[in-house]
Amino acid sequence: MSSKQAIVEIAQSLGFERTVIGSIEPMDAERKQYERWLEQGYAAGMEYLKRNPHFRTSPQLLYPNSRSAIIVSVSYFTQPPPDPGPRFGRVARYAVGLDYHPVIRARLRELKSRIEEKLGRPLIAKAFTDDVALYEQGYAARHGLGFSGKNTMIIGPKLSGSYYFIAELFTDLDLDADEPYIGTCGSCFRCGDACPTDAITSAGEVDANLCISYLTIENKGEIPFRLRSKIGRWVFGCDICQEVCPYNQRPPESPWREFQPSSGSGHYIDLCELISIENDIEFKLRFGDSSPLRRPRRFGLLRNALVVLGNSLSRSELQDAVVDRLHIIESLQSFVSREENPVLIEHAIWALAQSADSTLISGAMLDRVVDPAIRDKFSEYII
Numbered sequence: 200m201s202s203k204q205a206i207v208e209i210a211q212s213l214g215f216e217r218t219v220i221g222s223i224e225p226m227d228a229e230r231k232q233y234e235r236w237l238e239q240g241y242a243a244g245m246e247y248l249k250r251n252p253h254f255r256t257s258p259q260l261l262y263p264n265s266r267s268a269i270i271v272s273v274s275y276f277t278q279p280p281p282d283p284g285p286r287f288g289r290v291a292r293y294a295v296g297l298d299y300h301p302v303i304r305a306r307l308r309e310l311k312s313r314i315e316e317k318l319g320r321p322l323i324a325k326a327f328t329d330d331v332a333l334y335e336q337g338y339a340a341r342h343g344l345g346f347s348g349k350n351t352m353i354i355g356p357k358l359s360g361s362y363y364f365i366a367e368l369f370t371d372l373d374l375d376a377d378e379p380y381i382g383t384c385g386s387c388f389r390c391g392d393a394c395p396t397d398a399i400t401s402a403g404e405v406d407a408n409l410c411i412s413y414l415t416i417e418n419k420g421e422i423p424f425r426l427r428s429k430i431g432r433w434v435f436g437c438d439i440c441q442e443v444c445p446y447n448q449r450p451p452e453s454p455w456r457e458f459q460p461s462s463g464s465g466h467y468i469d470l471c472e473l474i475s476i477e478n479d480i481e482f483k484l485r486f487g488d489s490s491p492l493r494r495p496r497r498f499g500l501l502r503n504a505l506v507v508l509g510n511s512l513s514r515s516e517l518q519d520a521v522v523d524r525l526h527i528i529e530s531l532q533s534f535v536s537r538e539e540n541p542v543l544i545e546h547a548i549w550a551l552a553q554s555a556d557s558t559l560i561s562g563a564m565l566d567r568v569v570d571p572a573i574r575d576k577f578s579e580y581i582i
């Protein structure tokens with residue numbers, strides 16, 4: 200058995216679904232693609248992506264001494280339970296369990312030890328996933344992990360779909376690199392048609408300024424008014440462009456306990472409980488060190504929760520769900536009375552304003568909105 204075949208088998212036994220080998224050649228064509236994306240302003244406020252595209256497409260610079268990389272995928276797919284009701288927000292599948300970064304790095308270290316045992320020699324190797332300056336999707340597509348779909352996800356062969364993470368183990372092994380996998384979306388554009396914010400261009404690019412995943416996770420400021428209703432129930436991330444993809448009709452379930460909803464916050468999170476978190480210390484206690492939901496911090500996660508609660512209040516079917524409606528309204532009103540952050544106060548008043556009932560917002564509440572332009576806008580909602 201060749202070293203490559205042995206590596207693929209060991210990776211599979213650890214739960215990595217697909218394994219390909221990457222070279223350390225510069226990725227010139229991918230750099231052009233990446234720079235074009237940046238030039239169009241699609242990176243939004245993610246400043247780190249704008250620094251040094253040359254480095255992100257130069258695997259040879261990533262880890263000195265490496266001669267190739269073992270590129271792997273692992274599924275994070277789990278099926279959500281039935282919708283528990285309007286005061287709950289939806290969490291994207293990749294985040295329902297534990298933060299994938301340390302989990303995958305630990306498994307890659309295990310992969311390294313097992314390869315060392317098999318080859319009978321120590322490896323010079325380093326594990327990466329997402330946290331490094333590497334254009335991972337370009338790298339994965341270049342070496343056949345899958346093809347780049349119009350939703351920009353790397354879609355694996357044989358209906359394995361796109362619900363998986365990409366990770367790499369750079370090593371000093373001299374292995375033959377794999378060729379690209381040829382796949383196609385054909386004339387399909389379901390993802391673009393289904394995207395609530397039209398973030399996917401017809402050329403198959405994602406404009407992060409419009410993407411719910413960016414708006415709810417990476418965005419450090421307010422959520423623009425015009426996009427709030429389009430966020431729907433998504434309190435953290437978004438899976439719509441993957442849910443509608445025909446390649447994702449029967450995705451393999453995640454093999455790892457760490458990515459199961461029972462290991463983390465789960466598919467739905469109680470938003471009234473979330474907005475009762477009063478400060479950063481309470482937030483840290485609630486989410487600890489291993490939840491992906493801590494990334495936008497208290498400010499970002501509560502901002503998202505307020506938008507989703509507003510969207511729930513605006514839904515006509517909620518007019519019959521009296522208990523939920525009252526609970527949401529009381530939680531929002533109490534939030535406005537005690538919160539200090541002006542941007543969060545504004546989002547909470549916006550949420551109350553989504554209800555058909557104009558008596559919910561008092562003049563005293565409006566006094567808490569610091570921006571006069573926004574205050575004027577809200578005054579339309581009170582009698």
Ligand code: B12
Pocket residue numbers: 229232233234235236245248291292293328329330331333334335336337338340341347348350351352353354361362363364365366402403404405407410412413416417435436437438440
């Ligand atoms: C920044 C980032 C984001 C941003 C921007 C997303 C984007 N599409 O660029 C935001 C916050 C929006 C985001 C969201 C998500 N992300 Co993200 N993200 C990244 C990150 C850090 C960099 C991505 C990047 O370089 N974008 C820049 C542009 C240039 O790349 P691009 O999307 O590939 O776009 C080009 C191609 O589509 C290209 N194209 C067209 N045809 C072809 C053909 C070929 C061969 C190639 C190579 C390209 C290509 O045209 C575009 C350029 O003009 C990577 C990790 C990493 N270090 O690389 C994870 C990563 C891409 N994200 C990931 C995930 C899981 C998600 C979400 C599903 C999470 C969620 N559920 O909310 C969503 C999906 C949204 C979407 N449809 O893209 C996974 C994707 C795994 C996979 N199977 O592909 C990655 C790889 C992390 C990981 N290690 O697993 N993400």
Ligand code: SF4
Pocket residue numbers: 350393394395396397398399405409410411412436437438439440441
């Ligand atoms: S993640 Fe959601 S908002 Fe972003 S491109 Fe996909 S469907 Fe659109």
Ligand code: SF4
Pocket residue numbers: 348349350351383384387388389390391440443444445446
């Ligand atoms: S939904 Fe259609 S167009 Fe979009 S990625 Fe899947 S196959 Fe491609």
